[in-house]
Amino acid sequence: MEQNLSSGIVGVIGAGAMGSGIAQVAAVAGHRVVLFDTNAAAVDKAKTNLTATLLKLAEKGKIANAEEVLNRFSFATELSAFKDCSLVIEAIIENLDIKKKVFADVEAVVSEGCVLATNTSSLSVTSIAAACKKADRVIGLHFFNPAPLMALVEVIPAVQTDTALVDTCKGLMKQWGKAPVITKDTPGFIVNRVARPFYGEAIRIYEEGIADIPTIDAAMTEMGGFKMGPFTLTDYIGHDVNYVVTETVFQSFFFDPRYKPSFSQKRLLEAGWLGRKTGRGFYNYAEGAAHAEPNKDPELGKYIVERIVVMLINEAVEALHLNIASAQDLELAMTKGVNYPKGLLQWADEWGATKCLEVLDGLYNEYHEDRYRASALLRKHAASGRKFLL
Numbered sequence: 307m308e309q310n311l312s313s314g315i316v317g318v319i320g321a322g323a324m325g326s327g328i329a330q331v332a333a334v335a336g337h338r339v340v341l342f343d344t345n346a347a348a349v350d351k352a353k354t355n356l357t358a359t360l361l362k363l364a365e366k367g368k369i370a371n372a373e374e375v376l377n378r379f380s381f382a383t384e385l386s387a388f389k390d391c392s393l394v395i396e397a398i399i400e401n402l403d404i405k406k407k408v409f410a411d412v413e414a415v416v417s418e419g420c421v422l423a424t425n426t427s428s429l430s431v432t433s434i435a436a437a438c439k440k441a442d443r444v445i446g447l448h449f450f451n452p453a454p455l456m457a458l459v460e461v462i463p464a465v466q467t468d469t470a471l472v473d474t475c476k477g478l479m480k481q482w483g484k485a486p487v488i489t490k491d492t493p494g495f496i497v498n499r500v501a502r503p504f505y506g507e508a509i510r511i512y513e514e515g516i517a518d519i520p521t522i523d524a525a526m527t528e529m530g531g532f533k534m535g536p537f538t539l540t541d542y543i544g545h546d547v548n549y550v551v552t553e554t555v556f557q558s559f560f561f562d563p564r565y566k567p568s569f570s571q572k573r574l575l576e577a578g579w580l581g582r583k584t585g586r587g588f589y590n591y592a593e594g595a596a597h598a599e600p601n602k603d604p605e606l607g608k609y610i611v612e613r614i615v616v617m618l619i620n621e622a623v624e625a626l627h628l629n630i631a632s633a634q635d636l637e638l639a640m641t642k643g644v645n646y647p648k649g650l651l652q653w654a655d656e657w658g659a660t661k662c663l664e665v666l667d668g669l670y671n672e673y674h675e676d677r678y679r680a681s682a683l684l685r686k687h688a689a690s691g692r693k694f695l696l
């Protein structure tokens with residue numbers, strides 16, 4: 307199967323933002339690509355955008371010949387176009403029933419050996435695989451947006467997946483110039499699970515009135531070293547996307563309070579204040595709108611950074627504790643998937659498990675909320691003095 311996959315035809319279902327990005331990556335890597343969408347207008351739009359993008363890349367010298375890459379594409383509105391594919395990647399609407407139907411339909415047209423992958427961000431790969439007769443050929447390949455620029459790909463075997471397929475897909479992603487990490491099929495995989503406190507704890511600090519929005523953002527960028535503060539970032543992502551991911555992760559984790567969504571963000575969504583794209587979110591993007599100056603008190607900044615980063619560290623440590631991914635893959639995921647200034651386990655090692663535990667236990671003792679419970683692994687490392695990264 308491996309040989310076939312590395313040089314075979316790649317099918318992509320869904321010509322939206324992710325599907326066309328993934329199609330571009332596969333074509334640039336040398337594959338013939340079939341890009342399919344039920345909506346003919348989406349196919350046309352993808353064709354126009356891909357042509358413009360590839361011409362631009364050739365102009366900048368990033369690819370040798372745009373025409374050659376463009377010739378590798380075919381566009382389709384009929385599933386039968388996938389019949390000679392060795393790999394089909396699905397990137398359609400995030401809806402389990404619709405995805406299951408598409409997987410069952412695709413399986414009816416492809417060959418026995420064709421691998422079927424889903425780019426789902428939040429659904430169980432196992433439940434998608436269950437729609438297929440040959441469920442061991444199904445795997446998650448979770449790209450990040452924009453797929454041609456973001457190196458990280460989370461490779462997610464379902465319960466049913468043939469174990470040999472994991473390494474084959476990891477190899478293929480490397481061949482495509484990506485940084486693959488392997489993660490268990492659990493809600494949010496690595497990035498969308500471990501990153502939750504970046505938003506949630508920042509909003510909690512704001513809701514408690516400890517600091518205002520510009521102050522928290524300034525502390526996280528200027529003292530924490532993050533590229534964007536949590537409020538600027540969620541406004542950029544859009545609250546329709548970011549809030550829904552938080553709510554889905556919370557529900558999928560059987561309502562674990564660590565992932566509890568906030569009313570502040572829910573109200574923004576209800577108001578239609580989705581962030582930059584609507585001109586208003588946590589910030590007002592109208593021309594001339596007044597913005598409060600951040601409070602640069604170093605003690606306050608230190609408190610904000612420590613509280614948010616320690617919650618992130620606790621998530622990463624707990625993910626390691628539960629074997630969601632290896633320590634190396636957790637580090638790679640957070641630096642390549644969300645551009646954190648450093649891996650969270652490295653951060654834990656630099657601060658020391660004892661200090662991390664002190665901050666977390668301090669929060670737990672103050673609030674008596676399960677949200678602040680420290681991972682048992684953090685407690686163990688604090689007791690033994692062991693580091694997370696060797």
Ligand SMILES: NC(=O)c1ccc[n+]([C@@H]2O[C@H](COP(=O)([O-])OP(=O)(O)OC[C@H]3O[C@@H](n4cnc5c(N)ncnc54)[C@H](O)[C@@H]3O)[C@@H](O)[C@H]2O)c1
Pocket residue numbers: 319320321322323324325342343344345348396397398399400401404408425426427428448449450451
């Ligand atoms: N946008 C992101 O940041 C991001 C990142 C990683 C993963 N994802 C996941 O990727 C998938 C696609 O997201 P997107 O942002 O590209 O969405 P999108 O809305 O931009 O594109 C979805 C496309 O799928 C098509 N489609 C819908 N139903 C279909 C069907 N039954 N058959 C064929 N085509 C169909 C639509 O016409 C549309 O063109 C989702 O599962 C999403 O969770 C999104």
